[in-house]
Amino acid sequence: MGQHNISSVAHLIAEPVRSVILITLADGSAMSAGALAEAAGVTAQTASSHLSKLLDGGLLSVESKGRHRYYRLAGAHVSHVLESLASVGPVTPAWRTTPNRSAQALRFARCCYDHLAGQISIAVTQSMLTRGFVVEAGERHYALTPPGCAWLQQLGIDIGDLAVGQAEQGRQCLDWTERQYHLAGPLGARLMDAFLAWGWMRRSPATRSVTVTALGWEGLRKHFGVERETCGPD
Structure with a gap:
């Protein structure tokens, strides 16, 4: 993986609201934008902006069920990254x-x-x-x-x-x-x-x-x- 990819992914994860969204989804569940906004303590508009960036960065995937869209981690590899980052430092x-x-x-x-x-x-x-x-x-x-x-x-x-x-x-x-x-x-x-x-x-x-x-x-x-x-x- 090139330096650019590492820095891009690190930047996505480092932002506090996005990190909360990712950690909230780290159990493999799928959640709506509204539920993730509530978990992160931000408005729906703010959550939508962060979710778009996480989708573009390949850290999340989304599926539509009727009128609703549900977000989840793009795969177990994203959860592995989160756990690995959490284990850095005492x-x-x-x-x-x-x-x-x-x-x-x-x-x-x-x-x-x-x-x-x-x-x-x-x-x-x-x-x-x-x-x-x-x-x-x-x-x-x-x-x-x-x-x-x-x-x-x-x-x-x-x-x-x-x-x-x-x-x-x-x-x-x-x-x-x-x-x-x-x-x-x-x-x-x-x-x-x-x-x-x-x-x-x-x-x-x-x-x-x-x-x-x-x-x-x-x-x-x-x-x-x-x-x-x-x-x-x-």
């Missing part, structure tokens, strides 16, 4: 110890585009590594092992084209609040879909935060060895 002690419940909820569990992030995701990833279900493979990747494949099938997860040993099926995503890698890529997305389908977790309708249900804590303890008492807040 997480301040104030952020880690903040009494703000919304911030605590995001640190504990949140959507990172199509996969799980936060403290609970780190615990799940470490469990899979410890149990030999995935192994580190090459630079910033995880590979599914034969025991891991069998285990996922026993859980009822359709592994589909997730071939054993292929590193591109699991990606190491640097968690910006924990400074550790969590599982992303197709394998991370399959797990997130399963957690939601089983009722183990619920996505917040208003933020990127994810709530673990009572059924989820039971399943996480049984299948991942992740205990509620040692893994953060409710």
